[in-house]
Amino acid sequence: MRAELLKGHLDLLLLSVLADSSLHGYAAIEELRRRGGFELPEGTIYPALHRLEAGGLVNSRWSAESGRRRRVYSLTRSGRRELARRRDDWRTFVGAVEAVVA
């Protein structure tokens, strides 16, 4: 999928992939690729994760796996509420576009 189609939706996608489990940035990118075939400039993910963290929607901690340190991100409670709100907005938007385009 083209990267420009992601504009404006990256936060929703990141919140969605973090909803099921805590992930580090690389794993989040892999998950986006696996679930939706998204190919995006990978360097966009980390500033987005930092922005979500500054907004209190995710938190993060260092985790050491097989001797490698990675920053692992998880949804906060307000992140889950925000995800629910954005999912509703997204479904409304998709329904409206579908009604016009179809």
Added chain:
Amino acid sequence: MTEAYLAELSQHLRVGPLRRRRILAEVEAHLTDAGGDEEAVARFGTAAEVAGRFNELGPSPRKRLAALAVLGGIVFVYGAVQGLERHIPPAPWPEGAAPANLETIFTLSTSGILIAIALVLATLLRGRRGDALAACAALAATVLLLALHALRRAELVPGSPPSWQLLLVSAAALTPPLAGAALTLRRG
């Protein structure tokens, strides 16, 4: 390849040392996971672009404003305490009426102010909403503690200003942290 990219990224970053270290460590871990070759670096994006995105992430204007409101509130509280000390007749308290926990009140209020200052600095440096909200909460709790103490003291020490004046000063001191919290919580 990775080292050269990280060095270039570091050159373009305009962030504090702690954030810089964290960003570089995360990017290094990512590039290693991705193979550490030219293709991995290309997929990540140019160092200038990536650094530019991080550089834009300073505290939002609303969080900065909330932090400044808390700082203003601290100055106001300091002024109010100094002013009240001049207007409320000094101890001795009436026989047996002095609160036993004066030391605790002093320690708690000083700690509250110091914590609020530390959280204001953290907000300005890290831009996290949690820091801004905690700064507001620390100042509000300190104001409430001092207000209760001032009201009690005024009630017990003859010649003190009327309670409504103290309530007015307390309400004014509570305004900056409450306004800061509202700013921080506002959506959009």
